[in-house]
Amino acid sequence: MKKQKQLPAPPVQGLPDKQAEKPVLQKYTPEETKNKVLELFRAQGDVNQVLYELGSDLLPKFLHGTKKEQRDVRKALDGQVMSVMYGFEADTHVALMEGFPERLRGSAREICTQFIRDFDCKTDADKILAESAAIAFMRYLDSSRRLNGCMDIVEYISDERTRYLGYLSKQMDRAHRQYLSALMTLKQLKAPAIEMNIKTKNTFVAQNQQINATQPTESNKNETIDPK
Incomplete structure (x- = not known):
């Protein structure tokens, strides 16, 4: 018996074309691109x-993992x-402490904490400004210690030593000025705002007096003041 040739199946209407299934890529405006980059x-x-990274992997292993996991993540942690x-x-205040020798690090941090509290x-x-004041104060103390130590040494006053003392x-002086500047800025930031309610348009405020310029009246328009 002769085997019949199998014909291809007719195309089914309504089925999506594979090439048509490719999604259309969304494009972004420059502003949307910036937001996406900053977000992702x-x-x-x-x-x-x-x-x-700490919260999702390293810290849970270090706090709740096995002894081996704690040892493995310790360096990265x-x-x-x-x-x-x-x-x-x-x-x-880590960077503040690292800017000074080890014996002064505790004092620098404590002074900064006191400024923040005061x-x-x-x-x-405000905290960074208080840290700047603490840095300047510690530099002043360190330079003062070096100067006093150099002056106490009894030896010949050479040109090099004189320049070093200068x-x-x-x-x-520089550290003291920076300290006072940071301190005054902190005081100004923390000072209460001064409210002024001036109703006239011609008001001149001097240091210790207030002068109000008024319009001349009929009584004093033709008044003549003789100089003395």
Whole structure:
């Protein structure tokens, strides 16, 4: 018996074409592109990215993992934690402490904390300004210590020693001016605002007096004042 040739099936109407299934790529405006990039990507060392890595992997293993997991993540954890400490300098003052010798680091941090408490610093800008005042104050103390130690040494006053003493003296003056400048700025920021309600358009405010210029009246329009 002769085998019949099988014919191809007719195309079914309504089925989507495979080439037509390819989605149309969405395009973005420059503003949308900027928002997407800032939302999806992080630069290396970004604090938010470091916090995400710590919270999702390293910190849970270190706090709740096995002894082996704790040992494995300890080195990576230390590096990531230091990135967070540097990122929140207004609260940790790590960079402030590293700017001084080890014997002065505790004092520098404590003085900064006292400034923040004394001036009731709430914002990060106020805390950084208090940190600047602490840095200048510690530099003043360190330069003063070096100057006094050099002057106590009984030896021949050479040109090099004289220049070094002058350098230390200038460093003390510079640090003291920076300290006073930061302190005065903090005081001005924390001072209550002065409210002034001036109704006249011609008011001149001097240092210790107020002069109001008024329109001449009929009684004094033709008045003549003889000089004495």
